[in-house]
Amino acid sequence: MIHSTPMSNPTNSMEVPVSLLSGKKYYEGSFTFNAKVPYELKGWSESQDLRKLDQKVLAGKVLAEYESNRGIFQSKNLDGIARITYDGLRNQFVSEYASKKDIQEAWDEIVEIVNNPTFEMQPIKDYKMIFYGEGKLVCLVSTSDDKKIKGQSVLLGRFKKGKSDSGYAVFCMLHIPKGKTELEVAR
Numbered sequence: 001m002i003h004s005t006p007m008s009n010p011t012n013s014m015e016v017p018v019s020l021l022s023g024k025k026y027y028e029g030s031f032t033f034n035a036k037v038p039y040e041l042k043g044w045s046e047s048q049d050l051r052k053l054d055q056k057v058l059a060g061k062v063l064a065e066y067e068s069n070r071g072i073f074q075s076k077n078l079d080g081i082a083r084i085t086y087d088g089l090r091n092q093f094v095s096e097y098a099s100k101k102d103i104q105e106a107w108d109e110i111v112e113i114v115n116n117p118t119f120e121m122q123p124i125k126d127y128k129m130i131f132y133g134e135g136k137l138v139c140l141v142s143t144s145d146d147k148k149i150k151g152q153s154v155l156l157g158r159f160k161k162g163k164s165d166s167g168y169a170v171f172c173m174l175h176i177p178k179g180k181t182e183l184e185v186a187r
Contacts, residue, residue: 050135
């Protein structure tokens, strides 16, 4: 497929076509294409629609999973953190064609944050359960009045970096894969 720059249509053979984008600050266009990639990411595409489940039971299970993941981060359990984050990061890095160096730097950053002596996970409070992906994904997002965290994951760690306070939100979407009954971190 070739996407050409829009050009003027000269009225005679002596005129040279001119780009219709000349003098514009930006150009916006859209087109559809099929890309062939050397990987296939299924992720949550075949997961169950969580909106069809008993919402009270689901809310309890989601909160329990978040509390469990919060405990893993709070205890600085790097093996557990790797289990929670590995598949999501793997999918991200595969789709970005990330280098081994980029991957190592991302993991090193997580380790540095979690191992910071001031790192502390915040209590899970002031949240609502939100569905994404046609009801196949669920997460808990903050309803806090604090603009910095409102709408963010309630899995939030705080730490000091230099003289300033910093935050680390653990983006955690859950799903129930087809054929299973328990929540898992979305891949």
